[in-house]
Amino acid sequence: MGGTYLIYARAQGGDLVSGLCDGNTAWTPEAAEEVEAVTGPGHAPAMRPVAAPSAQALPGAVAARGEGIPWWPWVGGAGVVIALGRVWLGRHRRTGGE
Incomplete structure (x- = not known):
């Protein structure tokens, strides 16, 4: 599982998404060269800070009813x-x- 990969993704609404028609492969200099020949040089996406989850309920949220047996x-x-x-x-x- 560890290692470096080439991820095939598309820009969508400011995010990078990868779906069924996209994919990934193990990174090799040859694979990177082939991709860069088509797309130009790539770079890692900038990381956006992720907000910590809030303990406050969202507006309109209701508590789930436990079904039980x-x-x-x-x-x-x-x-x-x-x-x-x-x-x-x-x-x-x-x-x-x-």
Whole structure:
């Protein structure tokens, strides 16, 4: 993963974007020479400072509602456990605890 790469990108709205029709390859002097023959000399893009995320909510934002597990599987599961417990208890009493 480490190393130097040639990234094929387009300028779009002040940014560089790379999509499915673009790509990258490992940097070699030969590959760089071929690209520069077509595009002219390249340079690394200027880095823009990135603002730290803010803890403030955006205007119009609403809190997400936690969905969790719906209640009906719990009720159904409890019903099955109770029914099996009653069957086991009935058999246990008829066989004298064996």
